Amino acid sequence: MPSAVNKPALFPSLSPEYVLAFQFSSWYPKFSGISIKSTVIRPLSQEFQEYLDSDGVFLPDGAEDVPVVSELSDNEDSDEEESEPDRRHFAFPELDAKIREAVVQYGAVFPKLNFSSPRDAAWMLPASSPLKCMSPADVYLFLKSSDFIQHDITSSHVFEGCEGLSPLGENTSPFPQYELELILRKWYPVDRSREIRCFVRQERLLGANGVSQRDPNYYDFWIEPGTQAKVLEAVQTFWKAKIKGRWEDSNGDYVFDFLLTRDLSRGHILDFNPYAPRTDPLLFTYEELHELLLRGESTTTEPELRVVDSLDHPVATRNAPAHQHNMVPLEALTMSSGRDVQEFANLLQEEIQNAM
Numbered sequence: 156m157p158s159a160v161n162k163p164a165l166f167p168s169l170s171p172e173y174v175l176a177f178q179f180s181s182w183y184p185k186f187s188g189i190s191i192k193s194t195v196i197r198p199l200s201q202e203f204q205e206y207l208d209s210d211g212v213f214l215p216d217g218a219e220d221v222p223v224v225s226e227l228s229d230n231e232d233s234d235e236e237e238s239e240p241d242r243r244h245f246a247f248p249e250l251d252a253k254i255r256e257a258v259v260q261y262g263a264v265f266p267k268l269n270f271s272s273p274r275d276a277a278w279m280l281p282a283s284s285p286l287k288c289m290s291p292a293d294v295y296l297f298l299k300s301s302d303f304i305q306h307d308i309t310s311s312h313v314f315e316g317c318e319g320l321s322p323l324g325e326n327t328s329p330f331p332q333y334e335l336e337l338i339l340r341k342w343y344p345v346d347r348s349r350e351i352r353c354f355v356r357q358e359r360l361l362g363a364n365g366v367s368q369r370d371p372n373y374y375d376f377w378i379e380p381g382t383q384a385k386v387l388e389a390v391q392t393f394w395k396a397k398i399k400g401r402w403e404d405s406n407g408d409y410v411f412d413f414l415l416t417r418d419l420s421r422g423h424i425l426d427f428n429p430y431a432p433r434t435d436p437l438l439f440t441y442e443e444l445h446e447l448l449l450r451g452e453s454t455t456t457e458p459e460l461r462v463v464d465s466l467d468h469p470v471a472t473r474n475a476p477a478h479q480h481n482m483v484p485l486e487a488l489t490m491s492s493g494r495d496v497q498e499f500a501n502l503l504q505e506e507i508q509n510a511m
């Protein structure tokens with residue numbers, strides 16, 4: 156338990172153990188009953204890691220069911236394949252089989268690695284069903300096109316900010332080993348307007364911390380009378396009953412993403428994240444969250460809920476598709492083999508229009 160005498164720091168100290176407690180396979184077994192059904196595939200082979208790490212967006216042999224690539228390739232001349240640059244071939248028949256099994260079990264899957272989803276690559280398939288995968292090829296395509304996924308396969312990113320670790324110093328510890336994992340979650344048409352992110356320090360949400368709308372868009376219902384009080388009531392009741400006291404190894408410092416039911420009275424866990432700068436504080440700054448924590452130590456107040464409460468709110472991004480910076484990666488151009496640049500640019504423009 157935290158000391159009542161010492162003033163809490165802005166962030167809890169970051170250790171490799173603390174970080175690894177937030178990889179999916181660490182927290183999911185404990186919370187599976189209140190989260191989305193998911194399959195964990197681990198360890199993944201070194202070869203799969205090399206595939207993810209290799210340049211360009213291409214599919215392993217035998218991944219088949221290749222909707223996007225085959226659409227792009229419809230007009231290719233038969234001899235064009237011969238002009239492709241030499242590239243290492245990969246094949247993962249066992250992994251393909253596990254992905255197909257999960258697709259049959261869940262209807263469609265949402266892919267992640269240990270910590271991150273490839274949400275920056277969601278634009279590659281229809282915006283109406285982000286990251287919905289129906290085949291191994293869909294899963295590989297998203298993972299391969301994502302910059303966010305690189306975080307999970309690079310130790311220096313995973314353990315960034317951990318005390319006493321540096322790959323460069325001669326007398327410091329090397330990065331700890333961890334196993335790469337592929338997570339296949341049952342895909343749902345998630346309504347992003349009902350997602351919130353809850354910040355917990357020292358196992359206190361009630362009266363001492365913040366809750367933020369997750370999607371940076373304006374939604375009318377958030378400013379309707381009674382909505383915010385109802386949401387705070389729902390999340391506090393859930394937290395007290397289902398989460399509180401179960402992160403004692405992490406000193407009760409964590410962030411959780413919560414998806415509210417349509418009537419806003421209940422919900423379930425989408426994800427847990429470390430209470431660390433790498434976790435986006437959304438409509439707060441960490442300094443503001445710290446203020447709330449200090450204030451909550453002396454008074455009993457409600458947690459503060461922040462929402463995008465008007466169209467003029469500075470973070471309301473109504474006209475820009477999320478992650479548009481990642482929408483014209485050079486890798487994407489490699490997918491266009493067989494098309495000229497103009498043709499591919501038109502296709503990309505169409506995707507951007509759809510995303511908007």
Ligand SMILES: Nc1ncnc2c1ncn2[C@@H]1O[C@H](COP(=O)(O)OP(=O)(O)OP(=O)(O)O)[C@@H](O)[C@H]1O
Pocket residue numbers: 191265267270271272273274285303340341342343344345347350369412425426428435
């Ligand atoms: N099973 C699912 N089916 C459909 N959409 C989902 C599913 N799980 C998550 N999503 C959507 O994808 C978004 C990103 O998911 P998630 O939080 O798991 O990714 P992440 O990479 O860990 O994000 P962050 O870095 O913000 O923590 C969620 O906000 C939600 O809208």
